Amino acid sequence: MRTRAPTPHGSPRNARWVRRLAQPGASLLVVALLALVLSALLMAGGRTDVANWVLSAVILLTTGLTYLWVLPQPGRLLVVRQDELDVSDLIFFVHESVPRDYLLQLHVAVCNVGGRKAVLSSLRLNALLDAAGHAVQGLEFPGWLNAEEYVQIMRRRIENQMRREPYSETRSGPWVLESDDVITLRFRSRQGIDWSPQWDLERLRRLATALETEVCGARLELAYRCGRTVVRESVDVDCKVEQQHRYREAILEATAGLKSVPRDLEVAVDIE
Numbered sequence: 001m002r003t004r005a006p007t008p009h010g011s012p013r014n015a016r017w018v019r020r021l022a023q024p025g026a027s028l029l030v031v032a033l034l035a036l037v038l039s040a041l042l043m044a045g046g047r048t049d050v051a052n053w054v055l056s057a058v059i060l061l062t063t064g065l066t067y068l069w070v071l072p073q074p075g076r077l078l079v080v081r082q083d084e085l086d087v088s089d090l091i092f093f094v095h096e097s098v099p100r101d102y103l104l105q106l107h108v109a110v111c112n113v114g115g116r117k118a119v120l121s122s123l124r125l126n127a128l129l130d131a132a133g134h135a136v137q138g139l140e141f142p143g144w145l146n147a148e149e150y151v152q153i154m155r156r157r158i159e160n161q162m163r164r165e166p167y168s169e170t171r172s173g174p175w176v177l178e179s180d181d182v183i184t185l186r187f188r189s190r191q192g193i194d195w196s197p198q199w200d201l202e203r204l205r206r207l208a209t210a211l212e213t214e215v216c217g218a219r220l221e222l223a224y225r226c227g228r229t230v231v232r233e234s235v236d237v238d239c240k241v242e243q244q245h246r247y248r249e250a251i252l253e254a255t256a257g258l259k260s261v262p263r264d265l266e267v268a269v270d271i272e
Contacts, residue, residue: 075118138210
């Protein structure tokens with residue numbers, strides 16, 4: 001006969017049972033069953049009056065909790081980084097040992113986990129954070145960068161021999177989110193060094209100093225409306241960063257240790 005191997009304590013099966021029991025309905029069912037067992041034991045022991053009190057309390061508790069669960073709760077927005085997209089949030093570009101632009105493209109999901117609709121009024125990037133949660137100063141990004149909805153569509157036209165044409169658009173808020181609605185928003189900004197006369201030694205030194213601290217997260221400011229109530233929250237999310245250390249080392253190499261600024265490296269950088 002085929003036997004099934006025992007399941008370890010920390011297995012996914014046990015985790016599923018824990019999640020099921022954590023549901024409000026399952027917890028209430030367990031409490032009701034325990035109350036029925038206790039009432040039966042009390043009746044068997046001749047304590048009928050106490051058993052009736054226990055059953056009455058369970059009935060009142062069940063009725064009250066059911067009433068609370070039936071009523072829709074106010075909208076509540078949750079902001080999380082979309083790890084499943086597997087994209088980097090901050091990328092530093094170095095071309096032929098020359099540090100150039102760096103791109104921020106942070107994607108987050110805003111989920112309405114409440115029972116009623118909510119209006120997402122604004123979602124802004126307040127600061128980039130280090131591993132300790134402190135703001136990283138010196139990276140040149142616009143203050144209060146707003147999140148936007150980005151949509152990209154591939155289409156074909158007969159007039160163009162059915163060749164694919166990428167079409168994209170950016171939408172600004174506010175957004176109305178029904179209960180259980182989820183929307184993906186993006187923070188995007190491209191900055192960098194174009195090696196023009198505006199980039200003097202002091203400006204390069206400030207950037208190199210800022211890059212000594214590794215960027216690990218971002219602090220977002222969320223504001224949404226539920227009826228007459230406006231909720232404002234600060235949310236911290238993780239950031240995946242590429243080539244920050246290499247970018248800083250390239251600055252030091254190009255400037256001979258921040259001693260001189262080369263003027264033959266001027267390049268065009270599309271600042272956003």
